[in-house]
Amino acid sequence: MRIVILTGAGISAESGLSTFRDKGGIWSRYDLKDLATPEAFARNPAFVHEFYNMRRANVRKAKPNPAHESLARLEKNYPGEVTLVTQNVDDLHERAGHSRVIHMHGRHGSALCAECGHRWEAPEVMRVEDPCPACGRPATRPDVVWFGEIPYHMDEILGALARADLFVAIGTSGTVYPAAGFVAQARETGSRTLELNLESSAQTRLFDETRTGPATEIVPQWVDEMLA
Incomplete structure (x- = not known):
């Protein structure tokens, strides 16, 4: 069986990396127009660098x-094929031992x-x-892919989705496209779909099954089932 997994900010939240849209998250304290667009970088590159230096240190x-x-x-x-796609710009999957991660952002x-x-490779301070x-x-x-820019590796991701037997979304809000459309694309090609999230997302109705709870609990449980 071929599995495609999409991870979002929710999987790294319990590692201390705040999510973008939750109360107290990054975009409740900063305006994305000042930090995460090509126009913002053109206006004030020093400010954008300062923000991303902080994020890199975190x-x-x-x-x-x-x-x-x-x-x-x-x-x-x-024993089957596992493709891991992440919306996250951290390297926690790699440091956990994952050998290949597709970083779409x-x-x-x-x-x-x-x-x-x-x-x-970026220095500590840019x-x-x-x-x-x-x-x-x-x-x-x-x-990093800013708002208004095209995510990386889309041809590879869409090809993996077309071949998938199971699509799993973990810790993602289901509001940021094109990733929010992956579940619909997986369903169109006959893939089973599973959502693992802290709570129901904007896309929950499109999944065959949704399990809610902290990622550090429900993801290991699901992996244990898959390897049993």
């Missing part, structure tokens, strides 16, 4: 939780040249004047 201090570790165990031990740990498209290692231009930006 990610480096966070540790994978049992939900991340269980998915790594599933990848290692499940980029990674905090990566830097991108806005001029030539070169990518490299600055406006940092030169690109490839072209030398001071066009360094966080390698």
Whole structure:
């Protein structure tokens, strides 16, 4: 059986990384128009860098939780194909032991040249004047997908969804497209669908089954069932 798993901010919340839309989350304290759009970076790149430097530091201090570790165990031990797609820009799946993660929204740990498209591992602190290692231009930006930009690896993700026998969404609100449309695409090709979430999402009605509770509890339980 081929399994495609989509993870969102909810899987990392218990590692201390706040989600975007919950009360007290990032976007209740910051305006996305000032931080997460190409226009914001063009207006005030120093402010955007300062914010993402803070986020990068928070990610480096966070540790994978049992939900991340269980998915790594599933990848290692499940006899079928497991494809993990994440909306998260942290690296907790990798640090938990997952060998391949498709980051559709980029990674905090990566830097991108806005001029030539070169990518490299981000330093702890990124600055406006940092030169690109490839072209030398001071066009360094966080390698994350901002609002209004096209997510990464979409052809690969849609291909995996078309082949999937089971689609599982974990810790995602179901409000951000194109990821919010994955469950409908999976259903169109005959895939079973399962939602694992702290509470019902905007897409719950489209899933064959929904299980609610903390990710650190319900994800290991589901993985144990799949490996039994």
